[in-house]
Structures are given as structure tokens and as C-alpha cells.
Amino acid sequence: MIFNTHTHLNDSQVIDVDTLVQNAHNNNVTHMAVVGSDFQTSVKALEIAKHYENIYAICGLHPNDSELFNDSLQIFFPLLQDPRTIGIGEIGLDYHYENTNKEKQKYYFEKFLSLASEIHKPVIIHCRDAYLDTYELLEKYHQKLDGIILHCYSGSVEMMQRFLKLGCYISIAGTVTFKNAKEIKEVVQSVPLNKLLVETDDPYLTPVPYRGKQNQPAYVVFVIQEIAKLKAMNYDDIAAITFNNAKKVFHL
């Protein structure tokens, strides 16, 4: 069995959830976490989670969406407390685009970290071009948190070592299959097996050999294949190890 820890089956680009779930099952991808990026997509993630066995929701506010957010965070409370919601995310910092409102991003990131420390569910972190600020806030909260997942990790090996000391899990996405992804391949080679997770982040970041087409949860098999190659291990072992890690961090 395979646990895909990060899919956006709730994305507006996804037309036929049933077929994608079936494709995933045909590839032994039995468990998934559907991740919200704002209030509406979090509601949809939970709807999907309630509809399928072994599919769960992760609800939160993506840093890029936090810049447009003007509501009260209270609207998220019922979603976060629902038993089908197994984590809080994706939250974090993304300084990739010009003119990002870093202060607003940090404000909401910290609000959600503080909320997570009360609700006792793991946090799923989106971090892009903001590793130092992300580290600083996680360092402040990590002892109160119930688990930290760095989703689609794209930082350096050195930075990963620092995050590992905070107890973070490192989730690897389809970008590891890209030929020029030297740094992520190095990360995979040195990440400890007990901290490794796999994901697709679909419908984005389609792995080789389907690059250019729309991504889907079943394609996590290509992520596992590449990790197995890089770690000189069996495909089945990587599948089983990452499945058990996911069950552990999500308390399932």
C-alpha cells in the first residue's frame, strides 16, 4: 500500500475525482491526504475526504493565499476539528514572487502554528525561497507541535539537517524525477528513512515520464521509483516505509 501525503484532488482543474481515485487504487495508492490552500478548497478537501475510504483532509491557508485573506481565522475552526481532517496546511512562507507581503504571510503562518499547538494535529508546511524565516518560526513552535511535514521539500541538504533536528518529516514530490534536480536527489540520498514521505502535489509538478501533462495521485509511483533508485533499495520497501511513516505522523 502507498500513502500519497499531498494531493489537490480539490483543485478546480480536476474534473473527475472518481476516475483519479480509481487510477490510484489500480496502482496500489490506497491512502491520500487532500490539501486545502484557502477556506473554499479546505471545505472541498473535507467533502472529498468524507466521500472516500482512506482519503483524508488537510485544511489551512497557503502563504500566497494568505495575502488575499481578510476574514477571521475562526471560519477554519470547524474544519480543523473535524475527525477526517488529519493535519493543518498547507501553511508556510513563499517569497518566490516579487512584491510578496512577507509580514502578512508571517502573521498568518504564526497564527496557524499557534492554533496547531492547541489542536494537536501535524502541520504541513509549504516553503519556497523562504527557508530561513520558516526555520525561525518552526524553531519557536516545534516543541508544542504534534508533527511537522515539509511538503515538496526543495531546499539544501544542510538546511534539511537543521529541520531534521526539529523533528520534521521530509516529503518528496515529482520534482525528484527531473533530470536537473541535483539538489533534491542529494536530499533523498541523505534523508533518514524514518523521516521520508512521498507525494504528488497534483495537478501540479507532474513527474517524468508524464511531464507536460496534468499530474494525478497515481503518479506517486514514479516518485517512489526514483527514490528507490537513488537509495539503492527496493520499490516495495520504499512504499512500505513511507506508508508507515505517514500513518505514524498522522496518527492513523
Ligand SMILES: [Zn+2]
Ligand atoms: Zn500543495
